[in-house]
Amino acid sequence: MPPGSKSALDFDPLDEVLKPPPNETEEDRLIRLAQEAEARRISHAIDESLKAERQQQKKKSVVRLLLLGQSESGKSTTLRHFQRLYTPSAFREERILWRSVIQLNIVRSVRTIIDALSSIRLPPIDSGGEDSDDSSPSIPQELDLLKMRLTPLRHIEALLIAKLIPPGEDEAASVVGCSSVSAYQSHRSRSSERSWRTQEVFVRPGATWKGALAKGPRKDGRPTSLGNTGIATRDEAQEVLHTCSDDIVSLWHDKLVREVLRRRKIRLEELPGFFLNDVERVTALDYIPSDDDVLRARLKTVGVSEYRCEMEAAAGREQGTEWRIVDVGGSRSQVPTWVPFFDDVDAIIFLAPISGFDQVLAEDRSVNRLEDSVLLWKAVCSNRLLANVDLVLFLNKCDILDSKLRSGIRLSKYVRSYGDRPNDLETASKYFRSKFSAIHREYSPLPRKFYGFCTSVTDTTTTAGILASVRDMVVRRHLKQSRLL
Numbered sequence: 001m002p003p004g005s006k007s008a009l010d011f012d013p014l015d016e017v018l019k020p021p022p023n024e025t026e027e028d029r030l031i032r033l034a035q036e037a038e039a040r041r042i043s044h045a046i047d048e049s050l051k052a053e054r055q056q057q058k059k060k061s062v063v064r065l066l067l068l069g070q071s072e073s074g075k076s077t078t079l080r081h082f083q084r085l086y087t088p089s090a091f092r093e094e095r096i097l098w099r100s101v102i103q104l105n106i107v108r109s110v111r112t113i114i115d116a117l118s119s120i121r122l123p124p125i126d127s128g129g130e131d132s133d134d135s136s137p138s139i140p141q142e143l144d145l146l147k148m149r150l151t152p153l154r155h156i157e158a159l160l161i162a163k164l165i166p167p168g169e170d171e172a173a174s175v176v177g178c179s180s181v182s183a184y185q186s187h188r189s190r191s192s193e194r195s196w197r198t199q200e201v202f203v204r205p206g207a208t209w210k211g212a213l214a215k216g217p218r219k220d221g222r223p224t225s226l227g228n229t230g231i232a233t234r235d236e237a238q239e240v241l242h243t244c245s246d247d248i249v250s251l252w253h254d255k256l257v258r259e260v261l262r263r264r265k266i267r268l269e270e271l272p273g274f275f276l277n278d279v280e281r282v283t284a285l286d287y288i289p290s291d292d293d294v295l296r297a298r299l300k301t302v303g304v305s306e307y308r309c310e311m312e313a314a315a316g317r318e319q320g321t322e323w324r325i326v327d328v329g330g331s332r333s334q335v336p337t338w339v340p341f342f343d344d345v346d347a348i349i350f351l352a353p354i355s356g357f358d359q360v361l362a363e364d365r366s367v368n369r370l371e372d373s374v375l376l377w378k379a380v381c382s383n384r385l386l387a388n389v390d391l392v393l394f395l396n397k398c399d400i401l402d403s404k405l406r407s408g409i410r411l412s413k414y415v416r417s418y419g420d421r422p423n424d425l426e427t428a429s430k431y432f433r434s435k436f437s438a439i440h441r442e443y444s445p446l447p448r449k450f451y452g453f454c455t456s457v458t459d460t461t462t463t464a465g466i467l468a469s470v471r472d473m474v475v476r477r478h479l480k481q482s483r484l485l
């Protein structure tokens with residue numbers, strides 16, 4: 001090929017076409033440039049409109065679901081259920097992180113027992129009398145020794161709180177109402193006890209307590225743990241709990257302890273984060289929380305968290321729909337944080353724990369829990385911003401309601417209007433359903449359908465079915481509103 005001539009590869013046929021004509025006048029050139037600029041403008045406008053359309057399309061396939069209800073109503077548990085069902089591998093990977101929460105739950109249960117023992121003087125069990133004024137200690141020596149042997153749990157409690165609450169999240173340990181009084185040692189360390197009393201540990205969603213994934217038990221059988229530092233260390237809490245395991249079991253099965261709890265009307269089994277019937281399993285050195293354990297663990301929420309997932313499993317035509325599920329803190333001080341989420345939500349699951357008919361709020365002991373749920377439900381039903389939003393009601397903690405009614409607690413004593421209806425779960429849940437449904441009908445600014453379920457969201461089997469129906473209902477309504485159906 002002669003030097004200077006173009007190879008076939010260098011030849012671009014478009015060059016020839018796009019080249020300005022050789023005899024182009026200045027006027028023609030200006031016209032051509034103006035035409036090219038106009039063509040670029042139109043092409044850019046088309047690109048922009050395609051982009052906007054894509055974004056709009058994307059927006060249409062996002063379903064926003066808000067979880068509302070008072071504290072301890074089961075919002076975060078419901079969220080964990082969604083995670084378990086729709087992003088199971090992520091849920092599995094995170095199970096180990098819940099071990100610290102479960103450890104803390106156990107330590108707190110033990111503390112509740114010891115507090116109860118410290119504040120009561122009992123006559124001998126077989127005397128059948130009421131509490132005595134006798135100031136001499138009546139707790140048997142073995143029980144006192146048991147308490148002493150459980151003293152290391154005080155240190156573990158502090159350790160766990162430090163581990164769960166990220167550095168700089170001081171507020172996360174702030175005081176919230178709780179009735180128990182700390183007393184691992186009945187007459188020692190009073191001042192340090194005082195600093196721990198009346199706290200319930202909470203975390204802000206999205207905070208770093210889940211920041212690092214633990215790698216499970218070490219080869220030498222000793223448990224490891226990743227705290228907020230992300231560095232694997234010995235899991236001291238698990239080791240101490242393992243060592244104290246037999247003593248915790250003995251304490252929980254002690255006849256006098258049961259009597260004290262009965263007299264103080266502390267039904268530990270019905271309180272959140274109850275693991276005392278599983279101590280042996282849960283304190284094993286190689287313990288990894290099961291799905292059920294994660295759902296039963298208790299960690300209070302403060303603030304708002306958003307969980308995103310794609311409902312791919314068995315989702316049929318809604319495949320690819322992105323769900324954004326928002327979980328809020330439920331205690332009274334948190335209610336104002338709910339409102340900003342009202343104007344952009346497709347559906348709400350409102351949880352009313354109907355087992356709370358004989359309980360008061362932790363943050364305000366003058367308010368009955370059921371009454372508080374009814375007031376919140378009224379407020380949500382009547383809110384104009386939510387007039388077009390589907391409300392799904394979970395009358396939750398039906399398992400606890402059932403066990404309370406079976407144990408002989410009479411609903412009509414707390415809910416006068418219940419009258420002489422049978423004191424059983426079926427009648428009671430129907431009764432509550434009709435009351436909440438009537439409020440929904442009466443207070444909704446526009447007519448809308450009522451979706452009410454009796455739930456026990458710690459029960460994986462029944463809840464999976466309910467959440468699938470809710471999902472289908474919400475997606476159907478969502479598609480209809482997006483005019484895609």
Ligand SMILES: Nc1nc2c(ncn2[C@@H]2O[C@H](COP(=O)(O)OP(=O)(O)OP(=O)(O)O)[C@@H](O)[C@H]2O)c(=O)[nH]1
Pocket residue numbers: 069070071072073074075076077078271272273274295296297298299300301302328329330331396397398399400455456457458459
């Ligand atoms: N037995 C039983 N326990 C439940 C049920 N629902 C929730 N729980 C337990 O109750 C406790 C509180 O539930 P959460 O989901 O943390 O409550 P929450 O509404 O998120 O509470 P806040 O974060 O304080 O607003 C947890 O230990 C749950 O395992 C239920 O239906 N039955």
Ligand SMILES: [Mg+2]
Pocket residue numbers: 075076077299300301327328329330
């Ligand atoms: Mg919560």
